[in-house]
Amino acid sequence: MPNLNDGVPIGEEAPLPMRNFITTATFYLSITLFVALLNTNGDEGPFMASGIKIGEVDQTSAIIWARLTENENYRLDGREWEKDDEALPAGLSIGDMQYSAVGSEGDIRISYWPTQSPSKAASLQWMPVNPKANFSVKYKLENLVPNTEYALRIEGRPNAGGSSSVEISGSFKTAPSRDEVAPVKFVLVTCHDFPRRDDLINGHYIYPSMLDRVDPDFLVHAGDIEYYDKPGPWAKTEALAYYKWDRLFGLPNFREFYRQIPSYFMKDDHDLLKNDSVPGDTYGELTWDRGIEIFNETFPMGELPYRSVRWGKDLQIWLMESREYRSANNSPDGPDKTIWGKVQKEWFFDTFANSDATFRIVINPNPIVGPDREKKKDNHANSNFTYEGDELRAFIGSQKNAFILNGDRHWQYVSVDEKTGAREYSCGAGSDIHAGGFKQSLRSSKHRFLRIKGGFLSVTVERDSGSPRISLRHHDVHGEVVNEDIFLSKN
Helix, strand or coil: CCCCCCCCCCCCCCCCCHHHCCCCCCCCCCCCCCCCEECCCCCCCCECCCCEEEECCCCCCEEEEEECECCCCCCCCCECCCCCCCCCCCCCCHHHECCCCCECCCEEEEEEEECCCHHHCEECCCEECEHHHCCEEEEEECCCCCCCEEEEEEEEECCCCCCCCEEEEEEEECCCCCCCCCCEEEEEEECCCCCCCCECCCECCHHHHHHHHCCCCEEEECCCCCCCCCCCCCCCCHHHHHHHHHHHCCCHHHHHHHCCCCEEECCCHHHHCCCCCCCCCEECCEEHHHHHHHHHHHCCCCCCCCEEEECCCCEEEEECCCCCCCCCCCCCCCCCCCCCCHHHHHHHHHHHHHCCCCEEEEEECCCCCCCCCCCCCCCCCCHHHHHHHHHHHHHHHCCCCEEEEECCCCCEEEEECCCCCCEEEECCECCHHHCCCCCHHHCCCCEEEEECCCCEEEEEEEEECCEEEEEEEEECCCCCEEEEEEEECCC
16 A cells, blocks of 8 residues: 555645635435535546545544546446346446446545644645556545544546546544543444345445434444345456445445444455355456455555554454455364464454453454354354364453454344353344344344344443443344343453
């Protein structure tokens, strides 16, 4: 990511008057879609049909992702995909297909400032998008102030120079300092794709629901964000993989959410190649390594796929990588068989045990406690990863104020491992149409809650009369609370 540190130092004045920088974006529900952007150069473009993403926020930094497109919105007309399409129809390009958002060359500039102090605005230099990274750029903003709300202005223009053709407003809040007592709210989602969206025009209900009902400080996406190995089309080429990402994040509900909520993205098998994929696999023309590259180009990722973020005195989260370092699913179980890999696992044991955060949460793309379906073979809740699964459950269960959150499963649940006491919360699929794969008749003694529907999970950490407490809530797709657990910290 060679372009992360370019730009004007924090504190320098932007070259343009900041009073004109803040644009209130109004979104219109219509057949033509709605967008949080201001077109300042007529219909010439370029535009930002894929929106922006704000990622990897900590106390002093954030990564901003943006992409330029030929059109203002993804294309509603065009040729529809057939169920069995694995390649573009003969004689057609991506731009001829329905829901396409073809990339465009041009430049992007970011301006940012503390919301309460617009006089401290900084403006980064114009930067050309990278055609080899799907016409996107990433900026790393550094030297930010902890627990501070920032405003963003992202501009695009033709690479020949001239005035802006498009602007998007955004915002985010940095994490509180590690010793600061501050309330924190975040949400966890998993498993949603373009075909299984609730609203054909605007997208998944969970996104406006999370804004309206929770207003989180950040989101964690636990993976299976999109599915290469589902029809319409089957993404067996680089071009079709990019196409699927572009149309998904072109949905109005996505664009509105991600421009104002910082997010941490995790990947799972469907985001790389195909179901249960492991290192060395291929999917059509896509290789494992290229799948990882495309994911990293599409999201505001840092250097390592596993990382930990502290949000004040009372919360620290660990975001685990479950695909890049794993053994083959069918290899013999034992001390050397792994999903996390030796280096990541040692890092987790050390940092988790030595953290002084009141509440500690490990977030894994896949289950650790489960139970899972018997036929599944690729996670710690499955019998063929018993050794490492037992190791993780024993360790996490021995830690006070520790919780496991996971994605991947298309149902919501709370489970407690009967041997170790490790407690796990699965957020469930992102839409009701995407839910399934389990049933109430399979409810076991591990389950404290089980619901075969879509929705999301919210976590609130706050103090009640000086005592830290954590609230974990399952929500349906409309934001209604369907399960709630509240715990006071254990000394």
